Amino acid sequence: MDVKTVAATYRDYQKKIRAYGHASGVLTYDKVTGAPKGAEAGVSETLEVLNEASYRLETSKELLDAVDFLYAHRDGLDRIMRREIEEYMRGVEYIKSIPEDEYMAFMTLTNEASDVWHRAKNENDYESFKPYLQKIFDTQRKFALYYKHDRDPYDTLLDFYERGLTKKRLDDFFGALKSSIVPLIAKISKARPIEDGFMHGHFPVDAQRRFSDYLMQVMCIDRERCSIDETEHPFTENFGKNDVRITTHYYDNDFTNSMYSVVHEGGHALYELGSGDEYEHTNIAGGASMAMHETISRFYENIIGRSRPFCKLILPKVRELFPQFEAVSDEEFYRACNVSRPSLIRMEADELTYALHIIVRYEIERDMIDGAYTADEIPRVWREKYKEYLGVDVPDDKHGVLQDSHWSGGSVGYFPTYALGSAYGAQILHKMKDDIDVDEAVRSGSTKAINDWLGEHIFRHSAMYDPDELLHMCTGESFDPKYYIDYLTSKYSKLYELS
Template structure:
């Protein structure tokens, strides 16, 4: 048995090494590689992805798993969970021809460069053909698996175990019923709270403040780094090398503040997964929904609270000098103004999930055949007007604004909305044990980080999202807390 487990661990180490190399290439591609280098990096990603595929689907690996499964009752919890997840992964990819797997990996690596140029040039037509290929590959890969559910429900379940169209339709219908009317009510009583926080800040000062905020909320910069990219993201090589990006807009200094806090939430999760999971495939978030719950919790529940800013301005060593002339109430209302916008990552907390609803309905429509990729700009604009009352003046600020589809992340967007819902359930549970307002006012964010680490972070993928949410909150996904929170918060701000 010891020999079998050792062989298994060696294979896992080899797989993680490949995944780490892929992560480093991806980081380079999205942060500093010149456009002329995209082609070679795409090919390198394709080659390494194929090696990972071949390792995972090899007869040798399969035989090791089968041998261990015979003695599953005597295995420790970590090895047992690894076996379970690997079996699921193998079932998904073994039906995909290896040449198509490699082709798709190269395609998505190449697509990111094409998307970036298309966005710069406001040229959706140049991006549409490769985007159509990405959707077609995703549809085909699911069809290879012979699943009985519709294609999109299978994809949603891959990101969030147990999720499907029916459950998300219910959630978004509740948003339409509760939040869209509230948004229209607020829009009629428009207040210019943001005017107070509109000032220009140099990129250098924004960088300094971003790093100060990361340290303040508990991200360890000795085991992580903050860089820049066109679209903020978090990438983990391992728990001791967690890389975040943000972006700096001179006239919108709070843009970098909140994207930094958001990615910091992801990074804190990754850095605080238990040490005994470090060399396993469990050293990752329980699901994308749970992962997003941490980033959205830090960004919104904490970062947009009045108490957080009181503590930050009292305790931080670096701050924008312009904030010294503002009252706490002016800052709080400024960062929480409801203003339907075109750009998702700049969206206020109330309208954010409506942006996700637009993308969810589009993905569902393309995969069902209801929509064609070439028609996406018009479809996008109509939905933005229907739900948010705004229409993009260009595709760059419309259908081309997100990098996700070019990366092949079809079905990922709903994770943000699920993260919002989870985050408020987590807040409700945390309040029973911690005086959150007092902790934030005193700048004691370590208490919040420790609570999250003990309840969620340390388990990585050892537990399922359902297990974590039931253990932490006492129930499965429940949108009531999120919707009530939004209604209460914004009715108070807008009287």
């Protein structure tokens, strides 16, 4: 056996596994975009067959032997292949650590849980979802311990989504954030509210579709390589760097909802579109981590998209499409795009209060994995924390613990990456300003200069580096939450004219 032959075997398997992933991905994407409702059952049956075939490839002895061999000879591999094998090895070790029947049972559990959660959310029926939620937390704790029996299981879960992330680091970050943001929000609640009545009205969906096209143009998103569709909830999907899809949802009484979805998902898209060519068709392609992806999407959505120059840039198009904005000034529009108001729903939260929604979820999943309480108590804990951090009363579970799909799909340890992303973004902005005049770049009519800077420092590196390594390469220092806290404090103190 020589490295070259074994590498070819590995590549051949990867090509097939990628093909199954591609097929499953398109089936799922099609199901939530163009397909008629009746497609659902057939898609599930087909995914079952494809997943089984893919699982058989992923766990085949030939592939695993190849990975073992390459890993043992990693010093002789080129840098991309070496990174690829090292990354792959973690996944293999995780899968190997879990008994096959338990792994399959968990797949079935999360499939069922997703359906149950959908119904439970619609019917505000936490009780029906509760046993699934408990089982998901229990299983994830068990799996984490199978994989790393001597590590805190929640640290293991966090590490899946963000390499090197720990409870300790998050407790520090979120502690600092809470101590400055909670009082800031309390002050804002007593300040003079920003006038945003003109943001409500009737906004025809056809005009909003044209507005999305305009926004993608402003963001310099290549439409030959990125499409936009409509779904219940916006998301970004990609099947390689030349086939990226973003989705949005149009509400005819609020055009900014879709507007900021497009800018947010457009950020994800730019990251994928800018992934290094040399990593295409490897597991290095795409973003460095979930948090780094969220960094980019939130960078475009909030730091750029809610900046004064961006609001000024797009207002003429807003006026053209929605004539009721004729009399709205640049400053009025900017301020209205930045209203902060504590709310119940994470997906509708503004830039300032968003992180507190995440902190609530973080503390609950951390403590659930610790076994501090059971799923019975989550709704109560949820209500208490929302009251304490955001000052709002949660009327029911539909507007509380049932609002997000993540846990039903088995994702535990994922939520913190959302808040981390915002914080990374502020640190990156600080560095970007050393190199380019960010406001001036936007005033020139597009985000091109910003795309280029991020392309050079972030996008092109794909997942070649761990996220903390990449952040350090990009900003010259380790993660420091102060940039984020300073950014929020400064921006919102000015907006609300706090003394």
